[in-house]
Amino acid sequence: MKRQLFIATSIAAALAGCAPIGTKLNENTGFHKVLDSAEGLDKRIIGTHGLAKEYRPQDISADFPLDSLPTPTSAYYTAIRKDGFHSYSLIVNGAVDRSHAFALAQLEKMATARDITRHDCVEGWSAIAQWDGVKLADVLAVVRPRADARYVVFHCMDSDQQGSLYYESLSLEQAMHPQALLALRMNGKPITPDHGAPVRLRVPTQLGYKSAKWVHRIEVVASMHALYSGNGGYWEDQGYEWYAGI
Amino acid sequence: MKGEGKTVYRHSVATRVTHWAFFIAFMALISSGLQIFNAAPYLDASDKSAPAKRVLSFDSPQDGVGTTTIFGRTFKTTGVFGWADDGMGGQGARAFPGWLTIPAYQSLADGRRWHFFFAWVMVICGVVYVVWGIGRPNISQLILRPSDVPKILPMQLYYLRLRKHPPEHGTYNPLQKLAYTLVIFVFAPLIVLSGLALSPGFDASLHPLTAAFGGRQFARLWHFVLMLALIGFFVTHIALVATQGVFNQVRSMLTGRYRLRSDDGTGV
Numbered sequence: 001m002k003r004q005l006f007i008a009t010s011i012a013a014a015l016a017g018c019a020p021i022g023t024k025l026n027e028n029t030g031f032h033k034v035l036d037s038a039e040g041l042d043k044r045i046i047g048t049h050g051l052a053k054e055y056r057p058q059d060i061s062a063d064f065p066l067d068s069l070p071t072p073t074s075a076y077y078t079a080i081r082k083d084g085f086h087s088y089s090l091i092v093n094g095a096v097d098r099s100h101a102f103a104l105a106q107l108e109k110m111a112t113a114r115d116i117t118r119h120d121c122v123e124g125w126s127a128i129a130q131w132d133g134v135k136l137a138d139v140l141a142v143v144r145p146r147a148d149a150r151y152v153v154f155h156c157m158d159s160d161q162q163g164s165l166y167y168e169s170l171s172l173e174q175a176m177h178p179q180a181l182l183a184l185r186m187n188g189k190p191i192t193p194d195h196g197a198p199v200r201l202r203v204p205t206q207l208g209y210k211s212a213k214w215v216h217r218i219e220v221v222a223s224m225h226a227l228y229s230g231n232g233g234y235w236e237d238q239g240y241e242w243y244a245g246i
Numbered sequence: 247m248k249g250e251g252k253t254v255y256r257h258s259v260a261t262r263v264t265h266w267a268f269f270i271a272f273m274a275l276i277s278s279g280l281q282i283f284n285a286a287p288y289l290d291a292s293d294k295s296a297p298a299k300r301v302l303s304f305d306s307p308q309d310g311v312g313t314t315t316i317f318g319r320t321f322k323t324t325g326v327f328g329w330a331d332d333g334m335g336g337q338g339a340r341a342f343p344g345w346l347t348i349p350a351y352q353s354l355a356d357g358r359r360w361h362f363f364f365a366w367v368m369v370i371c372g373v374v375y376v377v378w379g380i381g382r383p384n385i386s387q388l389i390l391r392p393s394d395v396p397k398i399l400p401m402q403l404y405y406l407r408l409r410k411h412p413p414e415h416g417t418y419n420p421l422q423k424l425a426y427t428l429v430i431f432v433f434a435p436l437i438v439l440s441g442l443a444l445s446p447g448f449d450a451s452l453h454p455l456t457a458a459f460g461g462r463q464f465a466r467l468w469h470f471v472l473m474l475a476l477i478g479f480f481v482t483h484i485a486l487v488a489t490q491g492v493f494n495q496v497r498s499m500l501t502g503r504y505r506l507r508s509d510d511g512t513g514v
Contacts, residue, residue, distance in 0.1 A: 018273050022348030023333070026356050038363040046442075050450030061294050118294060118462065120446045123354065124286030125295040126462045205450040239355035245447025246362065 043243035048174055052204035055116040060187060061127040064119070064195070068213055069158040069166055069234075071194050077157050077214070085198040090182070094153070094220035096143040104184075104198055110134045113181050117204035119211065122240065131202050133183035137176045139218070145172060148222045151232070154201055157214040160234075168212040169224055169232040169242070170203065179204050182215065206244040209235045249506050256417070256504035261384055264375040265499055271367040272480070274360055277348040279473060280341075281357030287328075287341030289470055293461020301467060304328045304341035312339075365441065372434055387417045390427040394420040404509075415511040429479050437472040440465045 025031045080088045085104050093099035102110075116130045140152070152175040156166040174180065181202040183191060191197045196213025203210040210233075224230060229237035236242045257265075288303035290296050303315045304327050312328025314321050331337060333344025333351035344350035348360050379385035397420040403409040405421070412419060418426070442448045443456040443465035459465035487495045491507060498504035 016345070018277055019333075019345050019348055019350045022274065022277055022360070023350045026349040026353075026360070032359070035359040035363040038359070038366055041366060042362060046445055046447045046451070048447045048450070050447070050452070052446065052450045053453050053456075059294070065295075118446075120444075120462060121286070122358075124282070124466060126293065128294050205447055207446060235355075239353070239359070241358070241362075245450075246445040 039241045039243050042241075042246050046245050048177065048203075048205045048243075048245045050205060052115075052117050052179055055118065055128050057116065057130065059128050060116065060130060064127045064129055064186075065121070065125060066194050067121055067123065067125075067208070068196075069160055072157040072159070072214055074157060074159075081193055081197070088198050090139075090199055090215065091217040092139060092143045092220070093217070095146045095149040095222055096220050097146060098143055100143050102139065102142075107134050107182065107184060107199065110138055111184050112138075115179060115181075115204070117179065117202070119202075119204070119208050121208040122235075122244070130187050131181055131183040132185035132188075133181040133199075133202065135178065136170075136180040136182060136201075137178070139182060140172075140175060140220075143220070145220045149220045151221050151224055153219040153221055153224065153227060153232075154212045154215050155217040155219060156212050157216045164228075164234065166212060166214070166234045167228065168201065168210055168234065169227075170210070172220075174203070174206075177203070177205065207246075209233070209240065210244045250508050250510075251505065253503050253505045255502050256498050257502045258378075258382075258384055259502070260374060260378040262499055262502060264371040267367060268371040268375075271364040271371065272476070274348060274364040275368060276473060276477070277346060278357045278360035278364065279469075281347040281349070281352075282354060282361055283470070284341045284347065284352065285354040285357075289467040290463040291460065291467055292463050293456075295463055302470075306339035309339075310337075365438070368434075369438060372430075372438075376430070383417075388423055388426045389431075390420070390423040394423055398424060412509050412511075417511060419511065425479060425482070429476065433472055433475050433479070437469060437476065440469040440472060444469065 080086075089101040089103050090107065091099070091101045111132055111134050113135050114130065114132045116128060118126050118128045120126050136152070145152075149172055151169050151171055153169045154167060156168070158166045160166075170180065179202070182199050183196075183202045184199060185191060186195055191200060196215075199215045200213040201211050201215055221227070224232045228234075231237045232242045233240070287305075289301050290299045291301050292299040300315070301317060304323075305313050305315065306329045307313060310324065310329060311322070312324040312326070312330060314323040314327045325337070326343065327341060328339070329337060330340045330343035331345050331350075332340055333347065333349065340352065347357070349356050376385065394415075397413040397415060400409060400413040401415070401419050401421045404412040439455060440459050443459045444462060449456040449462065456462055456465055459468050491505075494505050494507075
């Protein structure tokens with residue numbers, strides 16, 4: 001009986017030690033690298049090539065959470081917001097044959113895509129909305145990425161308390177996905193400033209942090225190493241996976 | 247029972263290795279899963295988030311107060327759920343306390359890394375165990391068969407000491423067979439599938455999976471309920487190991503050798 005009590009106590013101690021041991025291991029760089037290796041496997045096996053489910057108008061969420069960095073208050077954003085975004089233009093440059101600045105009116109003319117899709121936040125919640133916008137592939141067709149182009153980077157106008165600007169990236173292949181949109185309208189109305197006006201990205205096959213709000217410039221690059229901390233996104237630089245399909 | 251006291255070779259190397267690897271993965275998956283859950287501490291029985299269909303939620307209505315709401319009924323759970331150990335030596339608004347999560351402090355990014363790594367460990371263990379065990383006695387002797395069903399109740403009565411002898415059975419008794427069959431062939435595959443149903447990339451490739459669980463948020467609810475079911479099995483498993491000759495039981499899962507007890511069956 002004494003032995004049984006000893007073993008039972010050991011098991012209980014092992015269970016209680018789980019969180020502290022895990023926390024210690026979590027801070028070990030080598031161990032973290034091992035954990036991070038799963039991302040490559042998930043990307044290869046799950047991917048992002050499928051088409052996100054489309055919903056009916058009655059499925060649209062009454063309340064779509066504003067779970068992002070705060071709405072920009074910079075001088076530039078305040079100015080374009082004041083004139084109804086007429087002076088806004090979306091710059092697309094980098095490893096392309098022909099850089100181009102798209103005025104909002106030009107994007108509106110190109111806006112042929114519409115879908116009702118679900119937005120899945122990395123935190124766990126989901127919300128459904130209707131989006132109208134320009135297929136990212138159509139914008140890229142205008143600028144023509146060069147042969148060495150591999151990633152499409154989205155530089156945004158929102159920043160955190162330390163002043164770090166938001167950015168995100170997709171592989172060129174993900175950017176050509178038929179549902180990857182530069183959305184201009186949400187639920188039939190121009191996107192409001194809080195939801196990313198005038199242009200936000202929509203990537204319904206990946207988690208919400210890919211769907212960057214307040215997009216200002218799109219840069220086509222061969223590598224992301226030189227950008228910020230080099231992980232391909234604001235949240236990626238803080239430990240989140242670049243592959244956001246899971 | 248004839249053969250009582252005899253030592254038999256019960257668990258193969260494959261069974262023993264996958265058992266302990268699975269144990270580590272299970273602990274890591276639960277604590278990292280609770281860490282992930284803490285980022286959105288509520289469960290809705292619907293596809294999109296819908297407060298009207300909320301089944302469970304943890305809240306902190308004010309500093310120093312934690313509540314748990316189940317099917318609309320709210321309980322004060324300060325110190326355990328809702329307002330609890332923040333993993334940094336203090337207390338804060340947290341659904342599950344820091345001593346239950348990996349890492350102890352709030353970090354959704356790290357919780358996800360742990361979860362998705364150990365999910366692979368779990369899946370690989372399961373596949374190795376089942377594929378290796380197909381056609382071998384290891385698995386065939388613990389699968390519940392129709393002939394075992396009438397013996398389930400008598401076995402339960404024996405455990406409750408309402409019956410003197412267990413019903414005649416093989417290496418595993420009918421209740422063990424029921425538990426192992428449910429865990430290995432129902433709960434474990436379902437918890438993996440309900441987890442995959444949460445992935446927007448996977449949903450895009452295979453809509454029927456997420457739909458089968460009632461949508462993404464509902465799949466999150468299923469994933470949580472299945473975790474509770476597996477924890478229920480785990481607690482029972484530990485309790486039985488601890489009371490049914492703990493040394494013999496633990497040794498058999500380390501060296502493979504098991505000493506037969508008076509109520510052990512000998513057939514298949």
